[in-house]
Amino acid sequence: MSTPDDDQIDNQLREILPRLRRFAFSLTQDHANADDLVQATLEKALNSWHQRHINGDLRAWLFSILYRRFVDNHRRSQRYARFLELFTGDTPTSPSTEEVVVTHSTLEAFEKLPAEQRALLMLVSVEGLSYRDVSHTLNIPMGTVMSRISRARKALRALSEGEYHKAPQHESSKIPPKLRRLK
Numbered sequence: 001m002s003t004p005d006d007d008q009i010d011n012q013l014r015e016i017l018p019r020l021r022r023f024a025f026s027l028t029q030d031h032a033n034a035d036d037l038v039q040a041t042l043e044k045a046l047n048s049w050h051q052r053h054i055n056g057d058l059r060a061w062l063f064s065i066l067y068r069r070f071v072d073n074h075r076r077s078q079r080y081a082r083f084l085e086l087f088t089g090d091t092p093t094s095p096s097t098e099e100v101v102v103t104h105s106t107l108e109a110f111e112k113l114p115a116e117q118r119a120l121l122m123l124v125s126v127e128g129l130s131y132r133d134v135s136h137t138l139n140i141p142m143g144t145v146m147s148r149i150s151r152a153r154k155a156l157r158a159l160s161e162g163e164y165h166k167a168p169q170h171e172s173s174k175i176p177p178k179l180r181r182l183k
Contacts, residue, residue: 009049013042016059019127020066026122027070027115037073041066057133064137067119109159117152124149 020041024034044065045052052061110118123129123137131149135142 012058013045016062019059020062023063023119023122023127024066024070026118026126027067029111037066037069040069044069056136059127060129060133060137063123063127063129064139067138070115070119106156106160109156112159113152113155117148117155120145120149121152121156 017038020038021034024037024041025031028034028037041062045062048065052058110121113121119138120134123134124131129137131142131145134149135145138145140148
């Protein structure tokens, strides 16, 4: 028999599950891999439930676990899949042809961004997390979150307007290899 606490935890997780799936899919670009990532995230969360901050944002904690799992898996596998269906869906009104073209252009540009930039934009723009929550979720300083989101938005604008074909590199990759070894 479940306790009231178990029912409350169950309800909280059920409420957040679609958001976890959406975020996982934005990272993995594959439904099966996204489901596996969500399952691994929930297993980790349930096993570590006693370690979470009672007054902390459950969404941010789960997104943090999910993102770290993704990064770990990505480092091991170094493979990506396609991402298009995340933003597709029925809209209450029929979009104009111009809106459809702009949306497709933006989605294509979004696909070209590095995974880190896609993750930042998803967490802030789609999931509605604050910069502070994203900072805690990804374990990076808030100022870094703000500057990286700014660069991601600038890159997305430039890519969707066709200004350049290569996504911007992370600051450390602009350093010549010889100097990087000295760091």
